[in-house]
Amino acid sequence: DAKTTQPPSMDCAEGRAANLPCNHSTISGNEYVYWYRQIHSQGPQYIIHGLKNNETNEMASLIITEDRKSSTLILPHATLRDTAVYYCIVREGTSYDKVIFGPGTSLSVIP
Amino acid sequence: NAGVTQTPKFRVLKTGQSMTLLCAQDMNHEYMYWYRQDPGMGLRLIHYSVGEGTTAKGEVPDGYNVSRLKKQNFLLGLESAAPSQTSVYFCASKVPQGWNNEQFFGPGTRLTVL
Numbered sequence: 261d262a263k264t265t266q267p268p269s270m271d272c273a274e275g276r277a278a279n280l281p282c283n284h285s286t287i288s289g290n291e292y293v294y295w296y297r298q299i300h301s302q303g304p305q306y307i308i309h310g311l312k313n314n315e316t317n318e319m320a321s322l323i324i325t326e327d328r329k330s331s332t333l334i335l336p337h338a339t340l341r342d343t344a345v346y347y348c349i350v351r352e353g354t355s356y357d358k359v360i361f362g363p364g365t366s367l368s369v370i371p
Numbered sequence: 372n373a374g375v376t377q378t379p380k381f382r383v384l385k386t387g388q389s390m391t392l393l394c395a396q397d398m399n400h401e402y403m404y405w406y407r408q409d410p411g412m413g414l415r416l417i418h419y420s421v422g423e424g425t426t427a428k429g430e431v432p433d434g435y436n437v438s439r440l441k442k443q444n445f446l447l448g449l450e451s452a453a454p455s456q457t458s459v460y461f462c463a464s465k466v467p468q469g470w471n472n473e474q475f476f477g478p479g480t481r482l483t484v485l
Contacts, residue, residue, distance in 0.1 A: 294473070296474075301459075301479070302478065302479070303375075303461050303463075303476030303477050303478050303479055304414065304461070304463075304474075304476045305476070306473035306474065306475070309473070347413065359404070359416070359474060360416065360430070361406070361413040361414035361415075362413045363411070363412060363413045364413055
């Protein structure tokens with residue numbers, strides 16, 4: 261699976277959009293971009309994933325650049341409950357193999 | 372559905388003691404995983420299983436053994452606990468393939484080895 265790079269930490273004002281970047285310059289054509297988050301002391305929670313088109317669900321939007329070498333997770337109206345560590349993972353959609361989580365981005369939503 | 376559950380939630384061991392962590396899922400998932408998470412670090416894969424009766428090593432398998440005798444259960448064993456195994460352990464499961472290939476995680480087991 262391709263490696264990802266994320267900033268270690270970010271701040272966001274409550275009510276504003278949180279934009280979390282992820283670089284995955286070695287991504288291959290059949291690899292998807294997945295985002296998870298982990299709120300303190302809880303198990304990671306799936307947020308969203310995509311291949312090359314932008315995706316949106318009730319939690320977030322995922323913007324993938326045209327060359328697919330980077331992506332941005334957008335939380336449109338951040339709340340204090342969105343304070344968490346966010347993990348960007350790149351992997352094949354049909355892979356049964358192991359998933360590697362990096363250190364992620366620690367997002368702090370500030371009142 | 373309970374999803375993924377883990378037993379116990381907390382445990383304190385002395386060096387050299389043994390224990391087994393139980394992970395159970397009621398979603399009929401084929402694949403199951405054991406991760407550990409140390410302070411300030413991401414999750415590291417210990418062992419995983421792609422089906423009943425099969426297991427495989429992950430990134431950090433040393434000091435751990437696993438068994439998948441039943442599809443719904445994945446056990447993680449520590450034969451002789453060491454302080455370096457103090458960590459939070461997470462179990463996860465997922466379907467083999469498909470568009471929505473997300474992993475579902477349990478709430479974690481916090482283990483301290485003295």
